[in-house]
Each structure stands twice: as C-alpha cells, then as structure tokens.
Amino acid sequence: MRRLVNESGGGSDLHVAGRSADxxxxxxxxAVVNPRGAPIVTSEQCPIGGPLGAAAGTPGVFVVTSYVPGVVSYSYRIxxxxxxxxxxxxxxNVVITYTPATPGPHAVTIGFGLLADGVGVGGGVYTCVAG
Incomplete structure (x- = not known):
C-alpha cells in the first residue's frame, strides 16, 4: 500500500489554546486546515481551465509545480x-513540452509525485483548450 501525504481533498480541525506563565x-x-497536495499546472500557450489557448500545432510548455517540498518526480499522460x-x-518542477495536433480540449493528467523516500503525493487532471 502506498502512503500519501497532503491529499487535496478533505481537511482537519486544528484547535489551539495557550497557557500563561501563571x-x-x-x-x-x-480552524479547519485544508492541505493542498495536488500540483498546480501552468501554461502560457494553453492556459489550464482558462481561455482558449494557442492554435493547434503550436508547441506549449506546461510547468508542474508541487505544493509539497521535496518531490523528485511526477508521472504524467497527455x-x-x-x-x-x-x-x-x-x-x-516538471516541465512538459506538448504540441496539440487538433483544436479543442486536451487532458493533462498528472499522476502521483514521489518524494525521495518513496512517499507519494497527489496528482490531478487538468484541461486546456487549443484554438
């Protein structure tokens, strides 16, 4: 069984109280703490979840940035x-270069990231739309 850290869903209650010297x-x-484990994916040529991207046939650069320090690799599929x-x-970061051959939506699926000790961190599915 793979152990995961900082899953993007759910949250935990944090309770704090202080004690004075006397x-x-x-x-x-x-407060409710909602940790973020899924990475963020950005692209100037094909904005994730945003406006229409560059025309099909235009190379795009996707940068995968983890909220969790120490990630040594990510798997991905387009x-x-x-x-x-x-x-x-x-x-x-992981930098992915991809040229969509057709206009329309394209799924960038980021699988689990791994820390050096083999602990996995969450991924996610991101969609961009080529013009």
Missing part, C-alpha cells in the same frame, strides 16, 4: 498518450 489557560481557538515519468528540475 498557568492560566486561554480560550480555545479553532490525452490517451503513454505514461511518462519525469524527474523534477532544480526548482522542484
């Missing part, structure tokens, strides 16, 4: 293409 306890305060495992660069 032992008086403050009132408890709480549309129904082959699964690729790519190492992160010095900044912790």
């Amino acid at each position: 032992g008086t306890r403050s009132e408890k305060s709480s 549309d129904n293409g082959p699964k690729v495992v790519a190492p992160t660069d010095a900044a912790g």
Whole structure:
C-alpha cells in the first residue's frame, strides 16, 4: 500500500489554546486546515481551465509545480498518450513540452509525485483548450 501525504481533498480541525506563565489557560481557538497536495499546472500557450489557448500545432510548455517540498518526480499522460515519468528540475518542477495536433480540449493528467523516500503525493487532471 502506498502512503500519501497532503491529499487535496478533505481537511482537519486544528484547535489551539495557550497557557500563561501563571498557568492560566486561554480560550480555545479553532480552524479547519485544508492541505493542498495536488500540483498546480501552468501554461502560457494553453492556459489550464482558462481561455482558449494557442492554435493547434503550436508547441506549449506546461510547468508542474508541487505544493509539497521535496518531490523528485511526477508521472504524467497527455490525452490517451503513454505514461511518462519525469524527474523534477532544480526548482522542484516538471516541465512538459506538448504540441496539440487538433483544436479543442486536451487532458493533462498528472499522476502521483514521489518524494525521495518513496512517499507519494497527489496528482490531478487538468484541461486546456487549443484554438
């Protein structure tokens, strides 16, 4: 079974109370913490979930940035293409170059990222629309 950290769904309650030097306890305060594990994917040529991108046949660069420090690789697949495992660069990003052959929506599926110790972090499916 693979252990995951910082899944993008769900959340946890965080309760905090303080104690002064004389032992008086403050009132408890709480908040819901929703960690973000899925990476963010950006592209100037084919904005993710945004406006119509560049024309089909125009190369696009997709940058996968993790919210979790220490990710050493991500797997990815574009549309129904082959699964690729790519190492992160010095900044912790994976840079994907892809040229959509047809106009319309294209799915960029980011699989699990891996930390050096083999712990997995979540991925996600991102859609861009080539013009």
